[in-house]
Amino acid sequence: MEYRQRAAVWQPGQAVEIEGEGRTPRKRRAILAAATEVFLQHGYLGASMDEVAAKAGVSKQTVYKQFENKERLFAEIVLGTSDQLMDGLAQAYADTLEGATDPREALRALARRLLDSLTAGSVLQLRRLVIAEADRFPEVCGAWFNTGFERSLEALGEALTRLTERGLLRELDDPTLAAYQFAGLVMYKPMNRAMFAGTHAGPVAGELDQLADQAVDVFLAAYGT
Amino acid sequence: MEYRQRAAVWQPGQAVEIEGEGRTPRKRRAILAAATEVFLQHGYLGASMDEVAAKAGVSKQTVYKQFENKERLFAEIVLGTSDQLMDGLAQAYADTLEGATDPREALRALARRLLDSLTAGSVLQLRRLVIAEADRFPEVCGAWFNTGFERSLEALGEALTRLTERGLLRELDDPTLAAYQFAGLVMYKPMNRAMFAGTHAGPVAGELDQLADQAVDVFLAAYGT
DNA sequence: GAAGAACTGGACTGTCTAGTATGATTCCCG
């Protein structure tokens, strides 16, 4: 179960002290970390700038010195997460697929890792936030989707293509589509449950493993050599 | 393209006049219809009871006579939709699968119909609303998920089992899981796009057909006879 | 160590909203 020990794909940043950092950037980071927490927990309208300032240990004036207004702060937070999520997923693909010899085992490991990572509380709350505000902030949420979500599935498509080149999968007409199909097989059920049924009701551990295995069975029935 | 002509799975109800209906129930229906529109458009916190009353053509007092407060009105609306959605989906299964002779054609028709129905604007907005408020109203949103979403996939599993019994599909160990896998193959990509990228950016028509066909190919590679 | 920038705390404005109150008006039913 080596994959369960790994760092989560993304966690809302703590305001870590960085030695030699000036006061202003330190406070800016504290504000971003606090705002992330507050927005994820309460949503855009439910979040209050007073709470952000209090949680950051900063005066309201400082918040408004760093960020023009609530909308900009929201945008900064949402966009700031997509890089980190992407990096985490790219790492997951590399760890599980590159160098693999048995495609079934490799895909199972990937599926389990995706399930673990993406049903974590903070990732779910981020997804909820972006979905909820998709109409209020179409550019920001659209950008998050394009640069984070879609891009990470294209990357998975490329990783699958490398499996094909090594003779571990059948030829793929559309690698990105195959990636979406894999993701859909693995995550449609647990992701919907997690999104709709509050943050409570975590999945049973064994259920996720079973889900992963069965998704891989279907995927390989279509794409295995 | 016969399936494109069909009635949508669900549309936010207009306040239809029902002959012989008294004044009070008529106004109650008007309020529910107006509130549905307002909540879907602005979310729970963004919705104002004044706007609901105005849109329903009713005084605020009447709203509060029919519904104790904003929370109850929200709950009533969310729960009221799940039955209707379910009925629409059950109809889709029946129309496309029962009586089919060619499983590939039947599943393609079902996939296209699901794609058309569930990427419609109002259905998306409803999903967004429920997801966004899952933490604020865990019982209501959880109930919506259990009685609407999960139940409809169990129904699909039963419909698939009937295909099995008629020799059109391989034996299914877990019909509900197979249903989730089918849904995931068909909808993971377009549903995520639709959820994250505002209500704008409708999908290209041909893309959905292609998606449906390729999802069915994978599904039948695993479950076809 | 001094000057200037950044920060603090708290008060303040303007606006919005859930929910209540009231007296006049309209509708329904017997």
Add this chain to the structure above:
DNA sequence: CGGGAATCATACTAGACAGTCCAGTTCTTC
């Protein structure tokens, strides 16, 4: 057609919140 209930228009209360302002304090930097 008349009486009682439902509804209307409107005003009101109480609280929340985004964003601003200011006088005093702390940090950084030269």
